[in-house]
Amino acid sequence: MRRANNKVFQASLATEVGFNLPEFAITNDVTLLKHFSDQKGIIKPVAIGEITRDSSKEFVQTNLIDPSFAARNFEYSPVYLQSYIQKDFEVRLTIVGERVFPVKIHSQNNIDWRKPNNKVVYETCSIPEGIERNCFAFMELCGMRFGCFDFIVKNDIWYFLEMNANGQWAWLEFETGLNISESIIDYLTTGSTKMEP
Template identity: 30%
Template sequence: MILLLTRPLDPTADMVIRELGTTGTPVVRMDPGDLPHAVELTGHFEQGQWRGRLTDAHREVDLTEVSAVYNRRPNPPQAAAPGLRPQDAEWASNECYEGFFGILYSLPALWLNRPDRNRTASLKALQLPVAHSCGLLTPTTLVTNSPFDAKEFVSEAPSVIKTLRGVPQRDADDAAGHPLIVYTWEVSPQEVNDTVSQALCQFQRRIVPHYEVRLIAVGTQMFAARIDSPSGQDGEITDWRAYQLTDRIYYTPIAVPDEIREGVLAYLAAFQLLYGAFDFMVDAEGWHFLEANPNGQFAFVEHATGQPIARAVADLLVQADAEHATTRSG
């Protein structure tokens, strides 16, 4: 049985569920954000293992039947309740998180990917040396909250500034809602000021690409889309995401060079991941690794290029389920 953890609205998860539906493999979708009020967990530890059940209003999951966990983008447990003080709600939510994932991590199940590994692999300052050690080209980068050092770095050569992590889930008026998008942009020495001291900032040498690539790795399979857009051209935003809803961007399938394939596989192994969404810029020098999202969505790549990514995810989960069944019957 496959346990799919995600929030209610997740088109990427929907695509995988449709593929799983064609295989007949049992799959249960839940959101940890419904714990503790709409999800009940009972775990009993004895003779070296956890047994028990995970239940919501419609389904009951026997923990011993869980063969694979597809961790997409679930909400964290929310213990808020009328009359419960905020500090007590935070404590109760943390207790739910610790118990829920502690028990699930202990199960002999395949994870795509474990949340703790995703969190470590999301550290962009860590990604660069790991990618370099795996043989991938990496850009010269500065992380600092020193305005002097930032200005000096930007003065030496054309550079961009980019976030180290996504922005909070909020609308432009600060109300809770959709996440704001902060694009990568070219920065001049004149634009560097004392606001740098308010947070660690990431500056990178500017690469002028011939084109860019979004590469999706699922186990050992790789699906790459060439991205042609005005990104990086003079007077344009240096981030292809800015053109996603325009007619100025084009996606086409592209083969993955052997050295990139080997580097990506080594990178996944270093972080103990089975999935990753990689961004590259390609120029005359080669494929430059920019970053990798261990939980990045792939829907737009599949829709634009027709590559069967959801099927590859489903196949990986189904294979784990078959191996789990063989182990239990043996």
Template identity: 30%
Template sequence: MQEVEILIISNKFDFGTDYICVELEKRNANYLRINRDEFSRYEVVLDVNRIELIVIIDGKRYRVSEGQLKSVYYRAPIYLRDIYKPNITMQEQLFRTQWTAFIRNLTIFEKPKWVNHPAATFTSENKLLQLKYAKELGFLLPDTYVVNTNKLPLDGSEMYIAKSLDTAVLRVNDREAFIYSNVVSVDEINNASLALAPVVIQNYIGKDYEKVDVRITVIEDELYAVRILKDGKGIDGDWRREKDHIEYREFKLPSNIQSKCRDLLKRLGLKFGAIDLIESNGELYFLEINPTGEWAWLVEGANLPIYERICDSLEG
């Protein structure tokens, strides 16, 4: 039976986790990867009295115990965002709800380091709390309103950003539709029907000066920052629309911004976070932090060894 020192909770299609596992193999680490979408092919016994988890995969037995487990890499958001899917069978509903509860209850392992702990992830996924903490730490913020009305004190000569309060993935004509952030005018806001659901309205940073998106990946005290560019310039609107046509250039953050990023992770109880900033007219503005943010695209796109630093953290 293999004693597990590093437990990885992910899904079978997560490329970032693949990087982690390949690196742990190189280090001869005693790890176990369990995928949330493959639990039905595992045999699982969790002994609550002993705080011991036995997992059998393809006949191989693994033991996860409080005394031996050093760390858990928890690669999953907390909120379920697939409620739009139609015609989910009773068996599928049972699979999702009960295994999700099982994963939450793995927090029974309290001694190991979690990257990130589910409770910290849950708290950190609240965007308004992020903004509150970021402001208290001294970050510059765009003016931000959460509304379901267009009766706002807005400047008609300015442009604004409209975006969802939480990640919004919808079902439209049997296809998935993702809601991006959009640059809008005051007239568009005034003519919009907003009563149905809350929407985030922020003043648009970069109207009078070029704006550049900055992504910062933080693993404990280590930071990797890139500027996101197209044809050497910043991108208007949501850069994710242009993901196949952009480049990532390493960026040296000012020391005071580095300190604020580290302090924000500590304030939120995180070991890992992906922070989005906007650079404009020599200033950096905080947009959000994602406790389960994607980073695998930066390994190839910017040659950043992020997976090595995550493995360093997991190995302690």
């Protein structure tokens, strides 16, 4: 699971299976940071953006690059830089075995729908056959049977962002009525997810 969550590994797999990716760089090169900053790009952690201080935790999420921030602060800490795409909507696609649970996400926050105090609307949706095929190929290559894919969609073009090998899913079940939990239970008890929707 740790290997599957690695963003460098994921970028390689995403290219191999044929996903569209926004322009990106995983680097501590300040020249590249300036390049993405000039494009009004975004910055996010390479791994889990969790900072622990004493007994408290903070989480670093996706943000627009702040051009006023001193570039030298990145010299010793690689970050994930990405071009910003003005999306029409996002999709969280949860895969359990052979079943897919796609959810369209409409967010008031155009950078990261997980931000606090954000207004979000969820709805079930269909996905293009090619995207589903690529997701299963991706899962096969990283040896996973469960994963949560995040996409942004603009003008019917799907852009792969990441696959979370231990992604949260329960709130989607509450919001949409999708029965993800039943598929997980069935897979864990029988090893099968070939059931009618």
